[in-house]
Amino acid sequence: MLRLYYWIILILLLIAVFFIGKGMIFIFQIFKGQGVPNVTSNQDIIQALKKEIVLDSDSVFFDLWAGNGTIVSMVQSLYPESRCIGIEAAPIAFKLAERKKKNSWWSYELLKQDLFATDLSQATHLYSYLMPHLMKKVWEKISTECKPWTLFYVNAFEIHDLKAIKEIELERKGKFVKKLWVYEV
Numbered sequence: 001m002l003r004l005y006y007w008i009i010l011i012l013l014l015i016a017v018f019f020i021g022k023g024m025i026f027i028f029q030i031f032k033g034q035g036v037p038n039v040t041s042n043q044d045i046i047q048a049l050k051k052e053i054v055l056d057s058d059s060v061f062f063d064l065w066a067g068n069g070t071i072v073s074m075v076q077s078l079y080p081e082s083r084c085i086g087i088e089a090a091p092i093a094f095k096l097a098e099r100k101k102k103n104s105w106w107s108y109e110l111l112k113q114d115l116f117a118t119d120l121s122q123a124t125h126l127y128s129y130l131m132p133h134l135m136k137k138v139w140e141k142i143s144t145e146c147k148p149w150t151l152f153y154v155n156a157f158e159i160h161d162l163k164a165i166k167e168i169e170l171e172r173k174g175k176f177v178k179k180l181w182v183y184e185v
């Protein structure tokens, strides 16, 4: 009977260590990712983006903050002739993105660097899923560096005081409305 208690305590301890470890990784990512945790875009956004985005062989797509690489990988698989690039600064998220790329049949570019130190002048299409307080700063960079007609697809947090050329509503729960916004330089 006593041994059973030991086993139960041991299992509970292991579960606690697992969750504390996960929490620590999450906090580490937040600091390394400039306050932006590595959360992957969910399926409704992915499906909406698939419908919206159209690339050709001259297109250059950037996922500005690529996380585990889900979006850049998905876009490259749809448009193998285009150039697709994921930028990710946080080491753990970057490792996950590299692993995803290694396990894919198709290839794309991953840059382990800060978005704000990256030249975006070649971009024709950009995607981002980041924090509201950074949207203005990102738009300032895009609008000064990118060519006219460059399209910027934004998940979750709109750019205030800027008119989107398209807003796709994905979910409405009371006051909360989830959208994919499309902005044009």
Ligand SMILES: C[S@@+](CC[C@H](N)C(=O)[O-])C[C@H]1O[C@@H](n2cnc3c(N)ncnc32)[C@H](O)[C@@H]1O
Pocket (backbone or CB within 6 Å): 029, 032, 033, 034, 035, 036, 037, 038, 039, 040, 041, 063, 064, 065, 066, 067, 068, 069, 070, 071, 087, 088, 089, 090, 093, 113, 114, 115, 116, 128, 129, 130
């Ligand atoms: C919310 S996740 C988005 C992941 C992916 N784009 C998606 O939609 O599935 C944001 C990611 O941005 C990364 N990040 C935050 N600041 C960054 C910066 N200045 N440069 C590059 N990546 C950054 C974080 O590490 C995090 O993994």
